[in-house]
Amino acid sequence: MTIDSPSLAPAPPAPPGDTAVHPTPARTPSAAPERLSTRAKLVLFVLCAAQFMIALDFSILNVALPVLGKDLGMGQADLQWAVTAFALPSGGFLLLFGRIADLYGRRKLFLTGLGVFAVASVLAALAWDPASFLAGRALQGLGAAIIVPTGMSLLTTTFPEGPQRERALGISGTLLSLGFTIGMVLGGAMTDTVGWRSTMGLLAVAGALVLLAAPKLLSESRHPQRPRIDVPGAITVTGALLSLIYGLSTAAQQGFGSLDVIVTLVAGVLLLAAFIAVESRSAQPLVSLKMLRRRSVAWGNLGGIATFSMMSTVVFLLTLYLQEVLKLSALQTGLIFGVQGALSAVAGVLAPKVIGRFGARNTLVGALLLQAVFTASLLGLGVASGAWLALVGVSVASVGHLGAIISYGVIATSGLPDDEQGLATGLVTSSQQVGITIGIPLLSALASAHVAVLRDGGDGFAASTLGGIKLGLGVDAAVVAVVAVLVAFGLSRRADGGVAVGGRTGGV
Incomplete structure:
Protein backbone atom coordinates (compact mmCIF):
# COMPACT_ATOMS: atom_id res chain seq x y z
CA MET A 1 0.00 0.00 0.00
CA THR A 2 1.34 3.43 -0.86
CA ILE A 3 0.42 6.85 0.32
CA ASP A 4 -2.42 8.45 -1.58
CA SER A 5 -0.80 10.28 -4.43
CA PRO A 6 -2.35 12.40 -7.16
CA SER A 7 -2.29 11.58 -10.84
CA LEU A 8 -0.43 8.27 -10.89
CA ALA A 9 -0.73 7.83 -14.64
CA PRO A 10 1.38 5.43 -16.72
CA ALA A 11 4.72 6.85 -17.73
CA PRO A 12 5.50 7.74 -21.36
CA PRO A 13 8.72 6.24 -22.73
CA ALA A 14 11.79 8.31 -21.91
CA PRO A 15 13.44 10.04 -24.87
CA PRO A 16 16.95 9.01 -25.85
CA GLY A 17 19.71 10.97 -24.23
CA ASP A 18 23.06 10.73 -22.58
CA THR A 19 24.41 7.51 -21.17
CA ALA A 20 22.87 6.99 -17.73
CA VAL A 21 22.37 4.36 -15.11
CA HIS A 22 19.06 2.54 -14.96
CA PRO A 23 18.76 0.08 -12.09
CA THR A 24 16.78 -2.96 -13.02
CA PRO A 25 13.37 -1.79 -11.84
CA ALA A 26 11.37 -3.77 -9.36
CA ARG A 27 8.37 -1.94 -10.74
CA THR A 28 7.70 0.10 -13.81
CA PRO A 29 8.27 3.69 -12.78
CA SER A 30 4.99 5.50 -13.03
CA ALA A 31 5.05 9.08 -14.12
CA ALA A 32 2.62 11.82 -13.42
CA PRO A 33 2.11 15.25 -14.86
CA GLU A 34 4.79 17.68 -13.81
CA ARG A 35 2.19 19.97 -12.19
CA LEU A 36 1.31 19.04 -8.63
CA SER A 37 -2.22 19.11 -7.27
CA THR A 38 -3.06 21.33 -4.32
CA ARG A 39 -3.07 18.35 -1.95
CA ALA A 40 0.27 17.14 -3.28
CA LYS A 41 1.73 20.61 -2.69
CA LEU A 42 0.46 20.59 0.90
CA VAL A 43 1.93 17.13 1.51
CA LEU A 44 5.24 18.31 0.06
CA PHE A 45 5.13 21.43 2.23
CA VAL A 46 4.67 19.42 5.42
CA LEU A 47 7.41 16.93 4.60
CA CYS A 48 9.85 19.65 3.53
CA ALA A 49 9.02 21.74 6.61
CA ALA A 50 10.06 18.79 8.78
CA GLN A 51 13.33 18.34 6.86
CA PHE A 52 14.01 22.11 7.03
CA MET A 53 13.44 22.04 10.78
CA ILE A 54 16.01 19.27 11.25
CA ALA A 55 18.54 21.08 9.05
CA LEU A 56 17.96 24.25 11.05
CA ASP A 57 18.71 22.34 14.25
CA PHE A 58 22.12 21.30 12.94
CA SER A 59 23.39 24.87 12.62
CA ILE A 60 21.26 27.21 14.74
CA LEU A 61 23.34 26.63 17.89
CA ASN A 62 26.76 27.04 16.25
CA VAL A 63 27.20 30.74 16.96
CA ALA A 64 25.37 30.47 20.29
CA LEU A 65 27.70 27.91 21.86
CA PRO A 66 30.00 30.36 23.72
CA VAL A 67 27.01 32.16 25.28
CA LEU A 68 25.27 28.87 26.03
CA GLY A 69 28.39 27.50 27.69
CA LYS A 70 28.71 30.47 30.02
CA ASP A 71 25.02 30.33 30.92
CA LEU A 72 25.01 26.61 31.77
CA GLY A 73 28.53 26.39 33.16
CA MET A 74 29.97 24.27 30.34
CA GLY A 75 33.69 24.54 29.71
CA GLN A 76 35.13 25.21 26.26
CA ALA A 77 36.15 21.58 25.84
CA ASP A 78 32.64 20.41 26.72
CA LEU A 79 30.83 22.53 24.12
CA GLN A 80 31.43 19.89 21.42
CA TRP A 81 28.89 17.73 23.24
CA ALA A 82 26.14 20.14 22.23
CA VAL A 83 26.79 18.91 18.69
CA THR A 84 27.85 15.35 19.47
CA ALA A 85 24.83 14.64 21.71
CA PHE A 86 22.61 15.39 18.72
CA ALA A 87 24.77 13.69 16.08
CA LEU A 88 25.10 10.35 17.90
CA PRO A 89 21.43 9.29 17.91
CA SER A 90 20.49 11.18 14.73
CA GLY A 91 23.11 9.31 12.73
CA GLY A 92 23.22 6.05 14.69
CA PHE A 93 19.53 5.11 14.52
CA LEU A 94 18.65 6.26 10.98
CA LEU A 95 18.79 2.86 9.27
CA LEU A 96 16.93 1.14 12.09
CA PHE A 97 14.05 3.61 12.10
CA GLY A 98 13.92 3.67 8.31
CA ARG A 99 13.35 -0.09 8.33
CA ILE A 100 10.89 -0.01 11.24
CA ALA A 101 8.88 2.57 9.30
CA ASP A 102 8.77 0.30 6.25
CA LEU A 103 7.33 -2.49 8.36
CA TYR A 104 5.03 -0.81 10.86
CA GLY A 105 3.93 2.42 9.23
CA ARG A 106 5.80 5.46 7.96
CA ARG A 107 3.12 7.97 8.89
CA LYS A 108 2.81 6.60 12.42
CA LEU A 109 6.54 6.75 13.04
CA PHE A 110 6.87 10.18 11.39
CA LEU A 111 4.29 11.62 13.79
CA THR A 112 6.02 9.93 16.74
CA GLY A 113 9.33 11.49 15.71
CA LEU A 114 7.76 14.94 15.50
CA GLY A 115 6.36 14.55 19.01
CA VAL A 116 9.72 13.44 20.42
CA PHE A 117 11.50 16.31 18.69
CA ALA A 118 9.06 18.97 19.94
CA VAL A 119 9.21 17.74 23.56
CA ALA A 120 13.00 17.47 23.41
CA SER A 121 13.28 21.05 22.12
CA VAL A 122 11.22 22.27 25.08
CA LEU A 123 13.56 20.41 27.45
CA ALA A 124 16.63 21.93 25.77
CA ALA A 125 15.09 25.43 25.93
CA LEU A 126 14.32 25.09 29.65
CA ALA A 127 17.61 23.35 30.55
CA TRP A 128 18.88 24.21 34.04
CA ASP A 129 22.28 22.51 33.82
CA PRO A 130 24.54 20.81 31.24
CA ALA A 131 23.02 17.36 31.85
CA SER A 132 19.44 18.48 31.16
CA PHE A 133 20.52 20.40 28.06
CA LEU A 134 22.49 17.47 26.65
CA ALA A 135 19.56 15.15 27.39
CA GLY A 136 17.33 17.45 25.36
CA ARG A 137 19.84 17.50 22.51
CA ALA A 138 20.10 13.70 22.52
CA LEU A 139 16.30 13.38 22.38
CA GLN A 140 16.24 15.90 19.55
CA GLY A 141 18.71 13.68 17.72
CA LEU A 142 16.52 10.64 18.35
CA GLY A 143 13.51 12.52 16.97
CA ALA A 144 15.57 13.52 13.93
CA ALA A 145 16.60 9.88 13.38
CA ILE A 146 12.89 9.04 13.12
CA ILE A 147 11.75 12.08 11.13
CA VAL A 148 14.42 12.14 8.43
CA PRO A 149 14.12 8.61 6.94
CA THR A 150 10.35 8.41 7.39
CA GLY A 151 9.85 11.85 5.87
CA MET A 152 12.03 10.99 2.88
CA SER A 153 10.31 7.63 2.34
CA LEU A 154 6.91 9.32 2.55
CA LEU A 155 8.13 11.74 -0.10
CA THR A 156 9.45 9.09 -2.48
CA THR A 157 6.36 6.89 -2.13
CA THR A 158 4.04 9.86 -2.61
CA PHE A 159 5.74 11.26 -5.69
CA PRO A 160 6.44 8.74 -8.50
CA GLU A 161 9.73 8.49 -10.36
CA GLY A 162 10.05 11.14 -13.01
CA PRO A 163 9.36 14.89 -13.04
CA GLN A 164 7.25 14.91 -9.87
CA ARG A 165 9.86 13.17 -7.72
CA GLU A 166 12.69 15.21 -9.22
CA ARG A 167 10.78 18.40 -8.43
CA ALA A 168 9.94 17.21 -4.91
CA LEU A 169 13.55 16.21 -4.20
CA GLY A 170 14.70 19.53 -5.65
CA ILE A 171 12.53 21.48 -3.23
CA SER A 172 13.52 19.23 -0.33
CA GLY A 173 17.23 19.53 -1.12
CA THR A 174 16.99 23.29 -1.45
CA LEU A 175 15.29 23.66 1.93
CA LEU A 176 17.82 21.28 3.48
CA SER A 177 20.69 23.48 2.35
CA LEU A 178 18.83 26.68 3.25
CA GLY A 179 18.16 25.27 6.70
CA PHE A 180 21.88 24.98 7.41
CA THR A 181 22.55 28.49 6.12
CA ILE A 182 19.56 30.21 7.70
CA GLY A 183 20.30 28.45 10.97
CA MET A 184 23.69 30.15 11.19
CA VAL A 185 22.27 33.62 10.48
CA LEU A 186 19.12 33.17 12.57
CA GLY A 187 20.99 31.61 15.48
CA GLY A 188 23.30 34.61 15.77
CA ALA A 189 20.49 37.15 15.52
CA MET A 190 18.27 35.39 18.07
CA THR A 191 21.11 34.81 20.52
CA ASP A 192 22.11 38.48 20.42
CA THR A 193 18.54 39.76 20.85
CA VAL A 194 16.50 37.31 22.94
CA GLY A 195 19.03 34.72 24.09
CA TRP A 196 20.14 31.24 23.05
CA ARG A 197 17.11 29.54 24.60
CA SER A 198 14.93 31.14 21.95
CA THR A 199 16.63 29.00 19.29
CA MET A 200 15.43 25.83 20.99
CA GLY A 201 12.01 27.39 21.59
CA LEU A 202 11.71 28.13 17.87
CA LEU A 203 12.37 24.48 17.08
CA ALA A 204 9.73 23.39 19.61
CA VAL A 205 7.12 25.63 17.97
CA ALA A 206 8.09 24.43 14.50
CA GLY A 207 7.82 20.79 15.54
CA ALA A 208 4.40 21.35 17.12
CA LEU A 209 3.07 23.12 14.01
CA VAL A 210 4.20 20.34 11.66
CA LEU A 211 2.76 17.76 14.07
CA LEU A 212 -0.63 19.50 13.95
CA ALA A 213 -0.72 19.66 10.15
CA ALA A 214 0.71 16.24 9.25
CA PRO A 215 -2.12 13.88 10.37
CA LYS A 216 -4.64 15.63 8.11
CA LEU A 217 -2.50 15.30 4.99
CA LEU A 218 -0.48 12.09 5.24
CA SER A 219 -1.84 8.61 4.61
CA GLU A 220 -0.31 5.47 6.11
CA SER A 221 2.00 3.18 4.14
CA ARG A 222 4.04 0.16 5.13
CA HIS A 223 5.51 -3.09 3.83
CA PRO A 224 2.55 -5.35 2.92
CA GLN A 225 3.97 -8.51 4.57
CA ARG A 226 5.54 -7.07 7.74
CA PRO A 227 8.61 -9.34 7.94
CA ARG A 228 10.50 -9.66 11.22
CA ILE A 229 13.05 -7.06 12.29
CA ASP A 230 16.63 -8.24 11.85
CA VAL A 231 17.68 -7.79 15.50
CA PRO A 232 21.38 -8.83 15.13
CA GLY A 233 21.70 -6.54 12.12
CA ALA A 234 20.02 -3.68 13.96
CA ILE A 235 22.33 -4.05 16.97
CA THR A 236 25.56 -4.26 14.96
CA VAL A 237 24.82 -1.43 12.49
CA THR A 238 23.51 0.91 15.20
CA GLY A 239 26.54 0.16 17.37
CA ALA A 240 28.86 0.68 14.40
CA LEU A 241 27.34 4.04 13.49
CA LEU A 242 27.31 5.23 17.10
CA SER A 243 30.97 4.25 17.57
CA LEU A 244 32.15 5.80 14.32
CA ILE A 245 30.22 9.03 14.81
CA TYR A 246 31.44 9.39 18.39
CA GLY A 247 35.05 8.71 17.43
CA LEU A 248 35.07 11.09 14.49
CA SER A 249 33.14 13.79 16.36
CA THR A 250 35.69 13.88 19.18
CA ALA A 251 38.84 13.36 17.11
CA ALA A 252 39.20 17.05 16.29
CA GLN A 253 39.28 17.95 20.00
CA GLN A 254 41.26 15.00 21.38
CA GLY A 255 43.28 14.04 18.30
CA PHE A 256 43.30 10.74 16.46
CA GLY A 257 46.02 9.47 18.80
CA SER A 258 43.67 9.56 21.80
CA LEU A 259 42.97 6.11 23.25
CA ASP A 260 39.27 6.96 23.50
CA VAL A 261 39.09 7.84 19.80
CA ILE A 262 41.13 4.83 18.69
CA VAL A 263 39.03 2.38 20.70
CA THR A 264 35.71 3.72 19.42
CA LEU A 265 36.85 3.87 15.79
CA VAL A 266 38.21 0.32 15.90
CA ALA A 267 35.01 -0.85 17.58
CA GLY A 268 33.00 0.89 14.86
CA VAL A 269 34.94 -0.83 12.07
CA LEU A 270 34.64 -4.25 13.76
CA LEU A 271 30.91 -3.82 14.31
CA LEU A 272 30.49 -2.74 10.69
CA ALA A 273 32.30 -5.91 9.55
CA ALA A 274 30.06 -7.96 11.87
CA PHE A 275 27.01 -6.24 10.41
CA ILE A 276 28.02 -7.20 6.87
CA ALA A 277 28.58 -10.80 7.98
CA VAL A 278 25.19 -10.90 9.71
CA GLU A 279 23.37 -9.43 6.73
CA SER A 280 24.93 -11.92 4.31
CA ARG A 281 23.39 -14.78 6.30
CA SER A 282 20.06 -13.25 7.33
CA ALA A 283 16.86 -14.45 5.68
CA GLN A 284 15.25 -11.04 6.25
CA PRO A 285 18.18 -8.60 6.49
CA LEU A 286 17.90 -5.06 7.80
CA VAL A 287 19.95 -3.90 4.82
CA SER A 288 19.78 -5.96 1.67
CA LEU A 289 23.31 -6.48 0.42
CA LYS A 290 21.73 -7.03 -2.98
Missing part, protein backbone atom coordinates in the same frame (compact mmCIF):
# COMPACT_ATOMS: atom_id res chain seq x y z
CA MET A 291 20.46 -3.46 -2.79
CA LEU A 292 23.92 -2.19 -1.83
CA ARG A 293 25.30 -3.95 -4.91
CA ARG A 294 23.05 -1.86 -7.13
CA ARG A 295 25.28 0.61 -8.88
CA SER A 296 22.72 3.36 -8.47
CA VAL A 297 22.54 2.88 -4.70
CA ALA A 298 26.29 2.42 -4.10
CA TRP A 299 27.66 5.14 -6.36
CA GLY A 300 24.80 7.55 -5.70
CA ASN A 301 25.39 7.40 -1.96
CA LEU A 302 29.15 7.76 -2.41
CA GLY A 303 28.46 11.03 -4.22
CA GLY A 304 26.16 12.05 -1.37
CA ILE A 305 28.73 11.37 1.33
CA ALA A 306 31.35 13.33 -0.61
CA THR A 307 29.23 16.41 -1.28
CA PHE A 308 27.91 16.65 2.29
CA SER A 309 31.19 15.94 4.09
CA MET A 310 33.26 18.27 1.97
CA MET A 311 30.78 21.16 1.73
CA SER A 312 30.15 21.20 5.47
CA THR A 313 33.93 21.36 5.90
CA VAL A 314 34.21 24.31 3.50
CA VAL A 315 31.64 26.24 5.55
CA PHE A 316 33.44 25.38 8.80
CA LEU A 317 36.90 26.36 7.51
CA LEU A 318 35.60 29.58 5.93
CA THR A 319 33.92 30.53 9.20
CA LEU A 320 37.32 30.27 10.90
CA TYR A 321 38.97 32.24 8.08
CA LEU A 322 36.47 35.08 8.09
CA GLN A 323 36.39 35.52 11.86
CA GLU A 324 39.88 34.47 12.96
CA VAL A 325 42.00 35.71 10.04
CA LEU A 326 40.00 38.61 8.54
CA LYS A 327 38.41 39.48 11.92
CA LEU A 328 34.92 39.92 10.45
CA SER A 329 32.00 40.05 12.85
CA ALA A 330 29.49 37.25 13.27
CA LEU A 331 26.91 39.36 11.43
CA GLN A 332 29.22 39.98 8.45
CA THR A 333 30.09 36.29 8.33
CA GLY A 334 26.41 35.39 8.47
CA LEU A 335 25.64 37.73 5.56
CA ILE A 336 28.25 36.02 3.40
CA PHE A 337 26.65 32.67 4.09
CA GLY A 338 23.27 34.28 3.48
CA VAL A 339 24.31 34.98 -0.13
CA GLN A 340 25.40 31.36 -0.35
CA GLY A 341 21.94 30.30 0.80
CA ALA A 342 20.20 32.50 -1.76
CA LEU A 343 22.19 31.02 -4.64
CA SER A 344 21.54 27.56 -3.24
CA ALA A 345 17.81 28.26 -3.43
CA VAL A 346 18.15 29.20 -7.10
CA ALA A 347 20.16 26.03 -7.72
CA GLY A 348 17.44 23.95 -6.06
CA VAL A 349 14.85 25.33 -8.45
CA LEU A 350 16.99 24.74 -11.54
CA ALA A 351 18.46 21.33 -10.63
CA PRO A 352 15.36 19.23 -11.47
CA LYS A 353 15.26 20.85 -14.91
CA VAL A 354 18.93 20.12 -15.44
CA ILE A 355 18.32 16.51 -14.39
CA GLY A 356 15.41 16.29 -16.83
CA ARG A 357 17.59 17.60 -19.64
CA PHE A 358 20.90 15.82 -19.00
CA GLY A 359 20.05 12.91 -16.69
CA ALA A 360 20.80 12.48 -13.00
CA ARG A 361 24.19 10.82 -13.56
CA ASN A 362 25.57 13.66 -15.66
CA THR A 363 24.10 16.21 -13.29
CA LEU A 364 25.72 14.54 -10.27
CA VAL A 365 29.15 14.34 -11.93
CA GLY A 366 28.97 17.92 -13.22
CA ALA A 367 27.76 19.25 -9.86
CA LEU A 368 30.57 17.52 -7.96
CA LEU A 369 33.14 18.95 -10.39
CA LEU A 370 31.66 22.44 -9.99
CA GLN A 371 31.90 22.09 -6.22
CA ALA A 372 35.50 20.88 -6.49
CA VAL A 373 36.64 23.67 -8.83
CA PHE A 374 35.22 26.51 -6.76
CA THR A 375 36.44 24.97 -3.53
CA ALA A 376 39.90 24.92 -5.10
CA SER A 377 39.49 28.61 -6.03
CA LEU A 378 39.50 29.38 -2.29
CA LEU A 379 43.21 28.53 -2.22
CA GLY A 380 43.67 32.14 -3.37
CA LEU A 381 42.52 33.51 0.01
CA GLY A 382 44.94 35.94 1.65
CA VAL A 383 45.79 37.15 5.13
CA ALA A 384 44.74 40.74 4.49
CA SER A 385 41.97 40.25 1.92
CA GLY A 386 39.77 37.51 0.55
CA ALA A 387 36.22 38.19 1.68
CA TRP A 388 34.96 38.64 -1.87
CA LEU A 389 36.72 35.50 -3.08
CA ALA A 390 35.24 33.62 -0.12
CA LEU A 391 31.78 34.95 -1.00
CA VAL A 392 31.99 33.94 -4.66
CA GLY A 393 33.80 30.65 -4.08
CA VAL A 394 31.52 29.24 -1.39
CA SER A 395 28.37 30.47 -3.17
CA VAL A 396 29.16 28.85 -6.53
CA ALA A 397 30.48 25.72 -4.83
CA SER A 398 27.13 25.54 -3.05
CA VAL A 399 25.32 25.64 -6.40
CA GLY A 400 27.22 22.47 -7.30
CA HIS A 401 26.51 21.08 -3.86
CA LEU A 402 22.75 21.52 -4.30
CA GLY A 403 22.84 19.89 -7.72
CA ALA A 404 24.72 16.96 -6.22
CA ILE A 405 22.26 16.59 -3.32
CA ILE A 406 19.23 16.43 -5.58
CA SER A 407 20.73 14.23 -8.28
CA TYR A 408 22.21 11.69 -5.87
CA GLY A 409 18.84 11.43 -4.12
CA VAL A 410 17.16 10.71 -7.47
CA ILE A 411 19.79 8.11 -8.40
CA ALA A 412 19.84 6.29 -5.06
CA THR A 413 16.02 5.91 -4.82
CA SER A 414 15.16 5.10 -8.43
CA GLY A 415 14.00 1.70 -9.65
CA LEU A 416 13.05 0.38 -6.19
CA PRO A 417 9.68 -0.92 -4.98
CA ASP A 418 7.71 1.05 -2.41
CA ASP A 419 8.46 -1.48 0.34
CA GLU A 420 12.19 -0.73 0.01
CA GLN A 421 11.87 3.05 -0.18
CA GLY A 422 12.31 3.47 3.59
CA LEU A 423 15.56 1.52 3.46
CA ALA A 424 16.75 3.38 0.36
CA THR A 425 15.96 6.78 1.83
CA GLY A 426 17.49 5.64 5.12
CA LEU A 427 20.72 5.02 3.20
CA VAL A 428 20.40 8.43 1.51
CA THR A 429 19.89 10.22 4.79
CA SER A 430 22.60 8.15 6.46
CA SER A 431 24.95 9.39 3.75
CA GLN A 432 23.95 12.93 4.68
CA GLN A 433 24.44 12.39 8.42
CA VAL A 434 27.69 10.46 8.05
CA GLY A 435 28.97 13.04 5.57
CA ILE A 436 28.16 15.97 7.85
CA THR A 437 29.76 14.13 10.78
CA ILE A 438 33.04 12.92 9.25
CA GLY A 439 34.15 15.82 7.09
CA ILE A 440 34.75 18.49 9.72
CA PRO A 441 36.66 16.39 12.30
CA LEU A 442 38.86 14.76 9.66
CA LEU A 443 39.90 17.89 7.78
CA SER A 444 39.92 20.20 10.79
CA ALA A 445 42.28 17.78 12.55
CA LEU A 446 44.50 17.84 9.45
CA ALA A 447 44.35 21.64 9.31
CA SER A 448 45.08 21.99 13.05
CA ALA A 449 48.15 19.76 12.77
CA HIS A 450 49.47 21.86 9.89
CA VAL A 451 48.83 25.08 11.82
CA ALA A 452 50.96 23.72 14.68
CA VAL A 453 53.79 22.89 12.26
CA LEU A 454 53.68 26.39 10.74
CA ARG A 455 53.70 28.07 14.14
CA ASP A 456 56.68 25.99 15.21
CA GLY A 457 58.37 27.26 12.03
CA GLY A 458 57.88 30.86 13.10
CA ASP A 459 54.73 31.87 11.21
CA GLY A 460 52.40 34.28 12.95
CA PHE A 461 48.85 33.51 14.07
CA ALA A 462 47.07 34.71 10.92
CA ALA A 463 49.56 33.17 8.48
CA SER A 464 49.65 29.79 10.21
CA THR A 465 45.87 29.67 10.58
CA LEU A 466 45.43 30.48 6.90
CA GLY A 467 48.01 27.84 5.98
CA GLY A 468 46.07 25.16 7.85
CA ILE A 469 42.78 26.29 6.32
CA LYS A 470 44.25 26.16 2.81
CA LEU A 471 45.54 22.64 3.35
CA GLY A 472 42.07 21.56 4.45
CA LEU A 473 40.45 23.27 1.44
CA GLY A 474 42.94 21.70 -0.97
CA VAL A 475 42.31 18.19 0.32
CA ASP A 476 38.58 18.93 0.29
CA ALA A 477 38.60 19.93 -3.39
CA ALA A 478 40.72 16.91 -4.33
CA VAL A 479 38.38 14.47 -2.58
CA VAL A 480 35.31 15.85 -4.37
CA ALA A 481 37.06 15.77 -7.76
CA VAL A 482 38.20 12.16 -7.29
CA VAL A 483 34.71 11.06 -6.24
CA ALA A 484 33.24 12.81 -9.30
CA VAL A 485 35.50 10.76 -11.57
CA LEU A 486 34.72 7.52 -9.70
CA VAL A 487 30.97 8.17 -9.91
CA ALA A 488 31.21 8.98 -13.61
CA PHE A 489 32.86 5.62 -14.34
CA GLY A 490 30.87 3.66 -11.77
CA LEU A 491 27.51 4.74 -13.16
CA SER A 492 28.42 4.35 -16.82
CA ARG A 493 29.79 0.80 -16.83
CA ARG A 494 27.56 -1.92 -18.19
CA ALA A 495 26.94 -4.84 -15.85
CA ASP A 496 24.28 -7.53 -15.77
CA GLY A 497 21.32 -5.39 -16.65
CA GLY A 498 22.17 -2.83 -14.01
CA VAL A 499 23.13 -0.18 -16.54
CA ALA A 500 21.42 1.00 -19.68
CA VAL A 501 21.71 3.80 -22.20
CA GLY A 502 19.26 6.65 -22.51
CA GLY A 503 16.61 8.26 -20.43
CA ARG A 504 16.42 11.86 -19.39
CA THR A 505 13.20 12.70 -17.70
CA GLY A 506 12.48 10.13 -15.07
CA GLY A 507 15.67 8.23 -15.66
CA VAL A 508 18.88 8.07 -13.77
